[in-house]
Every structure is written in structure tokens, then in C-alpha cells.
Amino acid sequence: MSQSLLTVAPSPHIHTELTIPQVMRGVIIAMVPALLVSVYNFGLGAVYVTGLSILFCAGAEWAICKFLLKREPTITDGSAVITGMLLAFNVPSNLPWYIILIGSLVSVGIGKMSFGGLGNNPFNPALVGRVFLLLSFPVEMTSWPQAVATWSLDGTTGATPLGILKDGLRAGETVPALMQQMPSYTDFFFGFQGGSLGEMSAFALLIGLGYMLYRKIITWHIPVTMIATVFVMTGIFWFIDPTRFASPLFHVLTGGVMLGAIFMATDYVTSPVSHKGMILFAIGCGVLTVLIRLFGAYPEGVSFAILIMNAFVPLINTYLKPVRYGRKK
Amino acid sequence: MKKRAFHKELKTFRLGGVHPQDNKLSATVPLAQLPLPKQVTIPIVQHIGAPAKVVVQRGDTVKVGQVIAQHEGFISSNIHASCSGRIGIIEDVMDSSGFKHLAVNIRVKGDDWLETIDRTDTLVEEISLSRDEIVARVMEAGVVGMGGAGFPSHAKIKVPEGKTIDTLIINGVECEPYLTADHRLMLEKPREIIVGVRILMKALGVSRAIIGIEDNKHDAIELFEEWLREGKQIEVQPLEVQYPQGGEKQLIQAVLDREVPSGGLPADVGVIVHNVGTTFAIYEAVQKNKPLIERVVTVTGKDVKQPSNLWVRIGTPVIELITAAGGLPESTGKVVSGGPMMGKAIADLEVPVAKGTSGILVIAQAETKRTEEYNCVHCGKCIEACPMGLEPYRLLLLSKAGHSEKSKRENVLDCIECGSCSFVCPSNRPILDYIRLSKTKLKKLK
Amino acid sequence: MNDVVLYTVLSLTGIGLLAAVVLYYVSKKFHVTEDERIARVEAVLPNTNCGGCGQPGCHAFAEAVVKSGDLSVLHCPVGGNPVMKQVAEVLGVKTVEKDPYIAVVRCSGSFEYRKKTNVYDGAPSCAIAAQLYSGDTGCAYGCLGMGDCVVACDFEAMYMDEKTGLPVIIEDKCTACNACVKSCPKDILELWPKGKKNQRIYVACLNEEKGSTARKECAVACSGCAKCAEACRYEAITIDHNLAAIDPDKCKLCAECIDTCDVRNIIATNFSPEKLLQASEHRQKREERERKKREEEKAKAATAATNPETPA
Structure with missing residues (x-):
């Protein structure tokens, strides 16, 4: 036979086009709108922080593979780029380079590679880095530049809406009075508020969510459930006492709820595998976020909430089985 | 909204499922008769159950529709001569299962049918038998x-x-x-x-x-x-x-x-x-009164010149079908007997068409080659896709670790081997390969 | 402030004491008395937990051997006779010497001899390929070459030879634990008596096809020609299903069969070339003698037939 040899393999003989590099590319594209808003608001600082973070994360993964694990570098799968972007999204845009470097090393080194690389890490790497930085450099991590597009790297800094709220309430002021000092909900929605790089605009993040749902990269279960949980729970408290608790819309639009629900909690590796599990996980994230925000010491609790729920994922995966066919009793 | 073209609402199954590209290239091509091959090789095992017993000998002359192997027991099936001619060698040959099984070779001569078979096209509506x-x-x-x-x-x-x-x-x-x-x-x-x-x-x-x-x-x-x-x-x-x-x-x-x-x-x-x-x-x-001696086989593939639907006599070598559809394309990587999701890739184009061969699919190397495998990222897509509600990613890990008993508790034997999990896995993991391994091991233990 | 320190110290000490009492009580109450010989047997075992003895691990072996006290059935292949001697001493029973075994590869179909007929593209596991089809070469009996056996080996005693595509066993490291034998879906690997001076003779082929078919599939396949069986003085070689098989119990390692095989697929390990040459000459001389003898007998019979008067 002149023909070259036939290939033989077990079925199936065709495969979906949505492979890991494709998925990662899709997530990166979904993050672009939020990044653009951030660049618009913070100018060069956003570009600088994001660029460095991606560079350090990918570099860390490459170096760890090459020199420590002595295996083929795995950065081509794109997951290090996402970790870098997410880390940048979770920090202020005026963070000095050495803090970004430390954050990247912790994210990739401790958060991911120490467990065996992509797929084996129990906690979201970017959040591990973020929380590490928050605990180690509390001042740098909480002095957010204000949302004015400045093309220089220094700008005025201030607190986030959530921070203003928390401090105000501690000082004995009421919510309606505090609300007077804040931008409008439309401003929150389109991203004119202080805060971390990626959590500026709910609108931009929702575009990203829409894109990921359209590409079938993620399902609706985690983001929708988590946002709904935060909304409902803060709504209940608001209903009880609107002078002590802010409105549910305020809670959903400010801080990291959108970013967390759309990009952090949905991370494949650190979220449950079944739909039932995803919903349970997302409810947990939402409840913990609200509890930390309303009653905890920190003004914001999304990172901690997701990290705590990450720890429950193996348990959820083991005990929440999907509905089996033909095994109804 | 879906177009409501029919009187009834569309239904579907509830668990899992995937949507591979349709690629029904030959949907508009009318059925055609494949010319009689020079020889046919009719496998004796084409069904589940007891193999049939060969009742002809080398050198015998047979007519179309004549029994060449008799069923043994109730869960068994007769095998008939699909062409007339002289019985050739009776030996183990490679069939589409990938293994050698006993088969009867017939050197085709003419097209001489048993007289009892009604070969006309007239529709007989009256059901007279009990x-x-x-x-x-x-x-x-x-x-x-x-x-x-x-x-x-x-x-x-x-x-x-x-x-x-x-x-x-x-x-x-x-x-x-x-x-x-x-x-x-x-x-x-x-x-x-x-x-x-x-x-x-x-x-x-x-x-x-x-x-x-x-x-x-x-x-x-x-x-x-x-x-x-x-x-x-x-x-x-x-x-x-x-x-x-x-x-x-x-x-x-x-x-x-x-x-x-x-x-x-x-x-x-x-x-x-x-x-x-x-x-x-x-x-x-x-x-x-016509025994099962021919069937419709789709011969298709993106690079096949004339995708077609052919009436093929059982036992015809696959190569004859591919030739009739315009020959084997240059780009060929795999030839699959059956569909792309559950069919078996064949190694040899002399393999005969059997009663269960619904199609011959020629897939280009670029389309079918498995690509780089990544770690499992626990995306849950396999669970979403599994129509039996299993956890394929877990079954793969259990199979690799050799824990057959644990897989059994995870209902691995319910798997219908549809391949949805492997199809959908973004990490290209050979999930079904390993699930099959578990199943085979468990069945052997029984 | 001092109160806080005091209470803390007191409560922690209290908890500590309580826990100690509970632990002491539990360990007394639920103490399991185990035959102390089990521990001593375990101490002399290699503790590789390979399962080669048929028991789940070394502890289970120790338990079993202490319980039965019979060394004729239970044998540690890894430790071999020296370890079993120590076990016998511990138990105070007579030691049973067993011939050491080693795994052998019963396929010679390297890339050179056995051409590929298709390309396998599934998961890299022999077990998976074997349940899919008969293999990526013409030979349905040969090695699939994906190294399930190498993965199964706990002793790093095997590797895949990249030039031939066949597994190679490192003699010094193989402990005959049987793991590779169990892992091979084609039963290519087999435990074979290690032999005196590490010399052993076996047929490295399992192809049961008819000679002509077998040779088409693999240039060094055993065709079942039976020349080796004819040459064997000890009836150690039998032909079954077109395949020569050597019975290691009957084989006297005379090596006279080696060069009767036209594809040189009777493997003799650790024989010097001189020894093989000698064996070959030996066989040829013997065959010459036998041929002459037969001719003489024939001639005698012929003369007997032509001279019917000769008295019987």
C-alpha cells in the first residue's frame, strides 16, 4: 500500500475545539474590558501593574519548571498569564514593583507549583498571593488611587466605598449620611470608584461574564448564585435596619463581588465539579462575603470567602454526587 | 426560539449530552447499489451471543441467501451467503473489532439468488404470519x-x-x-x-x-x-x-x-x-422472506470525493466502498467503522462490512490526531456531558490507580461508552480509554 | 493579668492530664497481643511490600508464615534463599531451598523485525491498546511496547529499549516479584528459573500462527518447524500451536538447540560463544553419528530384503 499507515485509537475519534489553551485565551479575552476601564481610570499605573504581574507570574512558573522541577515549562497553557492578570486585578494600581514580584512568587510558587502545577492546587493562586500581600503590606495594599485618569504614576489616594462605609459606621455615622459622600450607583456600575485594578466596573465585568457564558467556558451556576446570595442576604439586613446596613445594590456593585464571582470563584481548579456543588460553593462564598463585610474587621471579604470555600471543594466533590441515571430508589 | 415545524414539541433526554458538529455530508445523496465485489469474507461472529456453526465446506457452491452458518441456541443468529459463488478458505481473519475471528470467504460468481426470496420492490402490507x-x-x-x-x-x-x-x-x-x-x-x-x-x-x-x-x-x-x-x-x-x-x-x-x-x-x-x-x-x-444479506452503509468524510449511501452486501471489503466513493484521500489519518463518537478505527482496509457496520468514515489526520494532554483542571465538563450522571474524571483517576472496586462503587459499569466525556475534556485526557479498562477488569473478575 | 496566666496554665495542664489518663486506659484496654515472632520475621524480610509472595505485603507474609509454619508454600522471591533461611531460624523450622527465578521477555519482535502496520494513538498503556485491538504490528501475540511492565516494576529492574521497542530486564535487580508478569496483557513476560551461573534457555516468541503467516508478521517469529525439538536429547522442547516451548524443568542447558533455529530465536543467556560453538559441534557430530547409524540400518535392511535366504 502506497498510503501511509492508518492511525488506530479508541473512540471517540473527534474532539471539541475548546481545549485548555483555548479556554485560557477565552478567559483572558473576557478580562480585557475590565482592564480597559482600569486603564481609562488609572492610566499608566494599571498597564504597569498588570504587565509586571503577568511577566513575574509567567517568569516564576517558567523558572520553577526549568530549575526546580526540571521539567518542560508549562507556561504555554496560559494559566500563569491568567494568574498574573487576576493578581493585578486584585491590587491597587500604584503598587511598587517589588510587592508585585513577591505577590507573583507567592501566587505561582506557593499557590500553584508547590502542589504540582495546574490542576492540583487547592486554592486559587491569585487569591493566595493577594491575601499574602494584604497581610504583609496592609498599607500599600489599601491605599487606592482615586479614579482619575492620570498618566503619571503618582496620584492622590483614598479609600474604597466599602472602606468609607466601614470607617464611617465605626465612627458612629449612619448609612444614609455616608451615602451622601459617595458617587451614584451608575458611577459604580460603569466604574468611577476607588478600588483595586479589576473591580472598578461591574459593567465591564458583566461583559466578560457574557463572553465566557457564550463561549461555554463556564456555566451560570457560580457567578449568578454568588451575586444573588450577596444581594439577598444584604437585602435582608438592609430591610431590617437601613440606617446600619447599606442597600443590596451598593454591596453588589462595590468592592470585589463581581470580580470574585465572575473570575475568581469560577476558577475550574478550585471550584466544585458538579452543578449542585457549584451552587453550594457559591452560596458559601456569598454568605461569608456578607458576614465579613457586615460584621468582620475588614471592609471587604470576597478574597477570604472564596479561599475559605476553596478548602471545602474536595469535600463537596466527594459528597455531592451528580444525579445518576437509572438509580432512583 | 426554536422553529416549531411539527405538530409536537421537541423532546430530549435530561442528563448530560454534547453537541459535536453534525457534518451530515451525505444527507442528500440517494441510496445506490455498490457493484458486486470479486469476493466477500463473511464473519461468523456478527452478533452478541453464541457464535454460529459453519455448515458449508471449502469448494461448496452457494446461492445468495443460503445459510452458511447455523445459529446455536436462542441468543444466536444465522449467517447467510450474501453473494453466490464458491466457498473459499474458512479461517480466522481480521474484522472490524480489531481482532481475528472465524470467517467464510466466498469467490463471487454471478448473482444467483434462492428462489424463495421475493426480490420485487412491491410493498406487501398484509401481515399474514402469526x-x-x-x-x-x-x-x-x-x-x-x-x-x-x-x-x-x-x-x-x-x-x-x-x-x-x-x-x-x-x-x-x-x-x-x-x-x-x-x-x-x-x-x-x-x-x-x-x-x-x-x-x-x-x-x-x-x-x-x-x-x-x-x-x-x-x-x-x-x-x-x-x-x-x-x-x-x-x-x-x-x-x-x-x-x-x-x-x-x-x-x-x-x-x-x-x-x-x-x-x-x-x-x-x-x-x-x-x-x-x-x-x-x-x-x-x-x-x-429475504435474509439479512445487505445493508445501507454511509461512506463519508470531509475529504472523501463523493460521500455516498450504498447498499452493500455483508462481507464486502471496506476498500471497495472507499473506492466507490472516490478513493482514499491523501490526508487520511483514520478509517473508522461506524461514527466518529463510538466507531472503531480499523487498521486494515480489507476488513469486511458486517451487519452492524452503519458507516465507513474517513477522517483526516489533522482532525483526528490526539493533541497534548494536560492535567485535569476539575472543570466538571465531563460530568456535565455524561448522560449517565457519572463522574468520568474520577473514574479515570481510579482506573489509573488500579482501584477497580472503588470504580464499581462509583457505578462505572453503568457507562455506555458514548465518548462524550473524552470529547468534551479541555485537557484532552483519555477518559473513556481508562473507563473501558476498569470495565473490562471488573467484568473479568465476575 | 496574673489570673489569666494562672487559669491558662491550670486548664491546659488539666486537659493534658486527662488526655494522658484516657490514652493510657485505652491503650491498656484495647491492647492487641501479637505473636512476637511476627515482628522478628518482618525484621528479616526485605520490606518492599511488592506482593511477589502472593500476600498483600511483608507484614501479611510474616503473619501467614508464623501461622502456618510451613515454608514449602510461602516463599519470599525478593529475599530468596538467604532471607528464607533467616525466617526458618526465627521459626525454628527446616528451611526449604527454592530455585531463584527471574523474569524473561518472550518476544524478539523489535522494530527491525516486526514492521508496523498501523499507528496507535490512544492512551499510552499496553492494557488499553490490548483491549482495543490486536496491536500495531501484524503480530497479535507480540509486545505492544508501551511499557506497562516498566511502570509495574517496583525495583527499577526494567527499561524500554528505544532501539528495539522491547522491555529489557536488568538481571541483578530483578527479584521475580511477578508484578511485570501480571501487568502484561499479552503475557510476554514470564518467570523462569534463574539457572546455574545465571544461564537459561528459552524461546522468545509466542506467535501461534502457522509458520508462513507468522513469518510474514515478524521476521524472527517461531514457525514451529520443530528442528529444535528434534535436536533436543532430553525431550524438553515441545511444539504446540505452531510454537516451540521449552520446559525449564527438563532442560539441561546443553545449548545444542540454539543454532538449529534459523531465526536464532532461542535465547541462551550468559553462555560464552565458545560454549555455544562447542554445543553446536557436539550436536552436529551426534547427528552425523545418528545419520550414519540410520543409513547402516537402512543398508542392512535393504540387504536383508534382497537376500531372503539369509537366516534371520
């Missing part, structure tokens, strides 16, 4: 499930003792991408198929039959609705396009919303499922 006679006739004709499983059909038209059957489902789903054999048969022989359904209803003693057809075959659905307008007993159920709807368990769930209990048979929930190809073969067996 229930037992129908079962006997189907058994004699060697009809087996033509969807691929190859379970002897006569065993499936006899109501099992202690069971009551209320519904007959005819499987016209053809959910495998590329394949169009059943589709063309439905378009060109609808009245014969309907008579076949009535024969089956009579044999099973049921008063209700549902023909399930997927929404990508509008013409077939419309045609059957047209022919079935008067009667109330036989209905057409249009179904959403979703793989693996053609799986027996999924089809029953889609059409009747019943679930076959684990380890059970459709008869346990009062249903019997037959494929349209089988139904047509049963019509021919009962009304025309």
Missing part, C-alpha cells in the same frame, strides 16, 4: 440490531416472561455525526419501515409505537407525519439534536421520560427499542 411465525422468520433471516450492538433481533421481539411491554420505540435518531444511512433509508423506504413497525407491534402485542427522529432530519419527520396521519397507534416524535440521543436509555428518557434501572433492560420499564435499519430488515425478512 406472532410465533414472525419470531421464527426473523430468527431464520439472521436479523440482528443494526445500530451497532448486534443483539439478535428475534430475541428482542419475543416479550420476556413476566414483563409487559406497552410501547415500541423505533430509533431513527442517528445521533452520530457524519452518518446518514438511517436517514436515507427513512426517506426512501418509509412505507416499508411503517409495515415493519406494524410487524413488530403485532409480534410484541403492543398498541403504541413511537418513531423518534432528531430535528436535523426535517424531511424524514415530515414524511413520516404525512404517512402516519390517519392512524393513531404509530406516532412520530421529533427530538432536539443532542448526542447520544440514539443510545437506548437516552432515547427512552427522551421519548417517554422513563429511566431504565441500572443493570436492567428497556423491557423492565415496558419498552422495546428497535433501530429503523433493523425494522426495515425485519420487514424484508417477514414479508419478502
Whole structure:
């Protein structure tokens, strides 16, 4: 036979086009709108922080593979780029380079590679880095530049809406009075508020969510459930006492709820595998976020909430089985 | 919103499912007869159950339709000469299963049929045989499930003792991408198929039959609705396009919303499922006294010059079909017997067409080659895709670690090997490969 | 402030004491008395937990051997006779010497001899390929070459030779634990008596096809020609299903069969070339003698037939 040899393999003989590099590319594209808003608001600082973070994360993964694990570098799968972007999204845009470097090393080194690389890490790497930085450099991590597009790297800094709220309430002021000092909900929605790089605009993040749902990269279960949980729970408290608790819309639009629900909690590796599990996980994230925000010491609790729920994922995966066919009793 | 072209709402199964590209390239190509090959090699094992016993010898002359291997026991099937000529060598040859099995070679000479077979095209609507006679006739004709499983059909038209059957489902789903054999048969022989359904209803003693057809075959659905307008007993159920709807368990769930209990048979929930190809073969067996000696085979592939649907005699070498469709393309990577999701890749183009061969698919190397494998990222897509509600990613890990017993507790034996999990895995992990390994090990332990 | 320190110290000490009492009580109450010989047997075992003895691990072996006290059935292949001698001393029973075994590869179909007929593209596991089809070469009996056996080996005693595509066993490291034998779906690997001076003779082929078919599939396949069986003085070689098989119990390692095989597929390990040459000459001389003898007998019979008068 002149023909070259036939290939033989077990079925199936065709495969979906949505492979890991494709998925990662899709997530990166979904993050672009939020990044653009951030660049618009913070100018060069956003570009600088994001660029460095991606560079350090990918570099860390490459170096760890090459020199420590002595295996083929795995950065081509794109997951290090996402970790870098997410880390940048979770920090202020005026963070000095050495803090970004430390954050990247912790994210990739401790958060991911120490467990065996992509797929084996129990906690979201970017959040591990973020929380590490928050605990180690509390001042740098909480002095957010204000949302004015400045093309220089220094700008005025201030607190986030959530921070203003928390401090105000501690000082004995009421919510309606505090609300007077804040931008409008439309401003929150389109991203004119202080805060971390990626959590500026709910609108931009929702575009990203829409894109990921359209590409079938993620399902609706985690983001929708988590946002709904935060909304409902803060709504209940608001209903009880609107002078002590802010409105549910305020809670959903400010801080990291959108970013967390759309990009952090949905991370494949650190979220449950079944739909039932995803919903349970997302409810947990939402409840913990609200509890930390309303009653905890920190003004914001999304990172901690997701990290705590990450720890429950193996348990959820083991005990929440999907509905089996033909095994109804 | 979905277009409502039919009287009924579209249905589908509830758990899992995937949407591979349709690629029904040959859907508009009418059936054609493949010229008789020079020789045919007829495998003796083409069905589940006891192998048939060869009753001819080298040098014998046989006519088309003559029995060359007799069934042994009830769960077994007759094998007939598909061509007339002289019996050649009887030895183990490679068949589409990938292993060598006993087969009878016939050097084809002329086209000399047994006189008892009615070769005319006239439609015989009157069903004169009794229930037992129908079962006997189907058994004699060697009809087996033509969807691929190859379970002897006569065993499936006899109501099992202690069971009551209320519904007959005819499987016209053809959910495998590329394949169009059943589709063309439905378009060109609808009245014969309907008579076949009535024969089956009579044999099973049921008063209700549902023909399930997927929404990508509008013409077939419309045609059957047209022919079935008067009667109330036989209905057409249009179904959403979703793989693996053609799986027996999924089809029953889609059409009747019943679930076959684990380890059970459709008869346990009062249903019997037959494929349209089988139904047509049963019509021919009962009304025309024609044994199963030929079938429709789709020859297709993106680079195949003339994708076609051919009437092929059982035992014809695959290469003859590919030649008839324009020859083997340069880009060929795999030749698959069956569809791309569940078919078997064949290593040798001399492999004969069997009763269960629904298609010959030629896939380009670029399309079929497995790509780099990544770690499992626990995305849960395999769970989302599994129509049996299993956790394929976990079964893969258990199989790799050799924990067969644990896999059994995770219901690995419920797996229908549809391949949805491997298809959908973004990390390209060979999930089904390892699940099969677990299943084989567990079956050996039994 | 001092109160806080005091209470803390007191409560922690209290908890500590309580826990100690509970632990002491539990360990007394639920103490399991185990035959102390089990521990001593375990101490002399290699403790590799390979399962080669048929027991789940070394502890289970120790338990079993203490319980039965019979060394004729239970044998540690890894430790071999020296370890079993120590075990016998511990138990105070007579030691049973067993011939050491080693795994052998019963396939010679390297890339050079056995051409590929298709390309396998599934998961890289022999077990998976074996249940899919008969293999990526013409030979349905040969090695699949994906190294399930190498993965199964706990002792790093095997590797895949990249030039031939066949596994190689490192003699010094192989402990005959049987793991590779169990892992091979084609039963290519087999435990074979290690032999005196590490010398052993076996047929490295399992192809049961007819000679002509077998040779088409693999240039060094055993065709079942039976020349080796004819040459064997000890009836150690039998032909079954077109395949020569050597019975290691009957084989006297005379090596006279080696060069009767036209594809040189009777493997003799650790024989010097001189020894093999000698064996070959030996056989040829013997065959010459036998041929002459037969001819003489024939001639005698012929003369007897032509001279019927000769008295019997």
C-alpha cells in the first residue's frame, strides 16, 4: 500500500475545539474590558501593574519548571498569564514593583507549583498571593488611587466605598449620611470608584461574564448564585435596619463581588465539579462575603470567602454526587 | 426560539449530552447499489451471543441467501451467503473489532439468488404470519440490531416472561455525526419501515409505537407525519439534536421520560427499542422472506470525493466502498467503522462490512490526531456531558490507580461508552480509554 | 493579668492530664497481643511490600508464615534463599531451598523485525491498546511496547529499549516479584528459573500462527518447524500451536538447540560463544553419528530384503 499507515485509537475519534489553551485565551479575552476601564481610570499605573504581574507570574512558573522541577515549562497553557492578570486585578494600581514580584512568587510558587502545577492546587493562586500581600503590606495594599485618569504614576489616594462605609459606621455615622459622600450607583456600575485594578466596573465585568457564558467556558451556576446570595442576604439586613446596613445594590456593585464571582470563584481548579456543588460553593462564598463585610474587621471579604470555600471543594466533590441515571430508589 | 415545524414539541433526554458538529455530508445523496465485489469474507461472529456453526465446506457452491452458518441456541443468529459463488478458505481473519475471528470467504460468481426470496420492490402490507411465525422468520433471516450492538433481533421481539411491554420505540435518531444511512433509508423506504413497525407491534402485542427522529432530519419527520396521519397507534416524535440521543436509555428518557434501572433492560420499564435499519430488515425478512444479506452503509468524510449511501452486501471489503466513493484521500489519518463518537478505527482496509457496520468514515489526520494532554483542571465538563450522571474524571483517576472496586462503587459499569466525556475534556485526557479498562477488569473478575 | 496566666496554665495542664489518663486506659484496654515472632520475621524480610509472595505485603507474609509454619508454600522471591533461611531460624523450622527465578521477555519482535502496520494513538498503556485491538504490528501475540511492565516494576529492574521497542530486564535487580508478569496483557513476560551461573534457555516468541503467516508478521517469529525439538536429547522442547516451548524443568542447558533455529530465536543467556560453538559441534557430530547409524540400518535392511535366504 502506497498510503501511509492508518492511525488506530479508541473512540471517540473527534474532539471539541475548546481545549485548555483555548479556554485560557477565552478567559483572558473576557478580562480585557475590565482592564480597559482600569486603564481609562488609572492610566499608566494599571498597564504597569498588570504587565509586571503577568511577566513575574509567567517568569516564576517558567523558572520553577526549568530549575526546580526540571521539567518542560508549562507556561504555554496560559494559566500563569491568567494568574498574573487576576493578581493585578486584585491590587491597587500604584503598587511598587517589588510587592508585585513577591505577590507573583507567592501566587505561582506557593499557590500553584508547590502542589504540582495546574490542576492540583487547592486554592486559587491569585487569591493566595493577594491575601499574602494584604497581610504583609496592609498599607500599600489599601491605599487606592482615586479614579482619575492620570498618566503619571503618582496620584492622590483614598479609600474604597466599602472602606468609607466601614470607617464611617465605626465612627458612629449612619448609612444614609455616608451615602451622601459617595458617587451614584451608575458611577459604580460603569466604574468611577476607588478600588483595586479589576473591580472598578461591574459593567465591564458583566461583559466578560457574557463572553465566557457564550463561549461555554463556564456555566451560570457560580457567578449568578454568588451575586444573588450577596444581594439577598444584604437585602435582608438592609430591610431590617437601613440606617446600619447599606442597600443590596451598593454591596453588589462595590468592592470585589463581581470580580470574585465572575473570575475568581469560577476558577475550574478550585471550584466544585458538579452543578449542585457549584451552587453550594457559591452560596458559601456569598454568605461569608456578607458576614465579613457586615460584621468582620475588614471592609471587604470576597478574597477570604472564596479561599475559605476553596478548602471545602474536595469535600463537596466527594459528597455531592451528580444525579445518576437509572438509580432512583 | 426554536422553529416549531411539527405538530409536537421537541423532546430530549435530561442528563448530560454534547453537541459535536453534525457534518451530515451525505444527507442528500440517494441510496445506490455498490457493484458486486470479486469476493466477500463473511464473519461468523456478527452478533452478541453464541457464535454460529459453519455448515458449508471449502469448494461448496452457494446461492445468495443460503445459510452458511447455523445459529446455536436462542441468543444466536444465522449467517447467510450474501453473494453466490464458491466457498473459499474458512479461517480466522481480521474484522472490524480489531481482532481475528472465524470467517467464510466466498469467490463471487454471478448473482444467483434462492428462489424463495421475493426480490420485487412491491410493498406487501398484509401481515399474514402469526406472532410465533414472525419470531421464527426473523430468527431464520439472521436479523440482528443494526445500530451497532448486534443483539439478535428475534430475541428482542419475543416479550420476556413476566414483563409487559406497552410501547415500541423505533430509533431513527442517528445521533452520530457524519452518518446518514438511517436517514436515507427513512426517506426512501418509509412505507416499508411503517409495515415493519406494524410487524413488530403485532409480534410484541403492543398498541403504541413511537418513531423518534432528531430535528436535523426535517424531511424524514415530515414524511413520516404525512404517512402516519390517519392512524393513531404509530406516532412520530421529533427530538432536539443532542448526542447520544440514539443510545437506548437516552432515547427512552427522551421519548417517554422513563429511566431504565441500572443493570436492567428497556423491557423492565415496558419498552422495546428497535433501530429503523433493523425494522426495515425485519420487514424484508417477514414479508419478502429475504435474509439479512445487505445493508445501507454511509461512506463519508470531509475529504472523501463523493460521500455516498450504498447498499452493500455483508462481507464486502471496506476498500471497495472507499473506492466507490472516490478513493482514499491523501490526508487520511483514520478509517473508522461506524461514527466518529463510538466507531472503531480499523487498521486494515480489507476488513469486511458486517451487519452492524452503519458507516465507513474517513477522517483526516489533522482532525483526528490526539493533541497534548494536560492535567485535569476539575472543570466538571465531563460530568456535565455524561448522560449517565457519572463522574468520568474520577473514574479515570481510579482506573489509573488500579482501584477497580472503588470504580464499581462509583457505578462505572453503568457507562455506555458514548465518548462524550473524552470529547468534551479541555485537557484532552483519555477518559473513556481508562473507563473501558476498569470495565473490562471488573467484568473479568465476575 | 496574673489570673489569666494562672487559669491558662491550670486548664491546659488539666486537659493534658486527662488526655494522658484516657490514652493510657485505652491503650491498656484495647491492647492487641501479637505473636512476637511476627515482628522478628518482618525484621528479616526485605520490606518492599511488592506482593511477589502472593500476600498483600511483608507484614501479611510474616503473619501467614508464623501461622502456618510451613515454608514449602510461602516463599519470599525478593529475599530468596538467604532471607528464607533467616525466617526458618526465627521459626525454628527446616528451611526449604527454592530455585531463584527471574523474569524473561518472550518476544524478539523489535522494530527491525516486526514492521508496523498501523499507528496507535490512544492512551499510552499496553492494557488499553490490548483491549482495543490486536496491536500495531501484524503480530497479535507480540509486545505492544508501551511499557506497562516498566511502570509495574517496583525495583527499577526494567527499561524500554528505544532501539528495539522491547522491555529489557536488568538481571541483578530483578527479584521475580511477578508484578511485570501480571501487568502484561499479552503475557510476554514470564518467570523462569534463574539457572546455574545465571544461564537459561528459552524461546522468545509466542506467535501461534502457522509458520508462513507468522513469518510474514515478524521476521524472527517461531514457525514451529520443530528442528529444535528434534535436536533436543532430553525431550524438553515441545511444539504446540505452531510454537516451540521449552520446559525449564527438563532442560539441561546443553545449548545444542540454539543454532538449529534459523531465526536464532532461542535465547541462551550468559553462555560464552565458545560454549555455544562447542554445543553446536557436539550436536552436529551426534547427528552425523545418528545419520550414519540410520543409513547402516537402512543398508542392512535393504540387504536383508534382497537376500531372503539369509537366516534371520
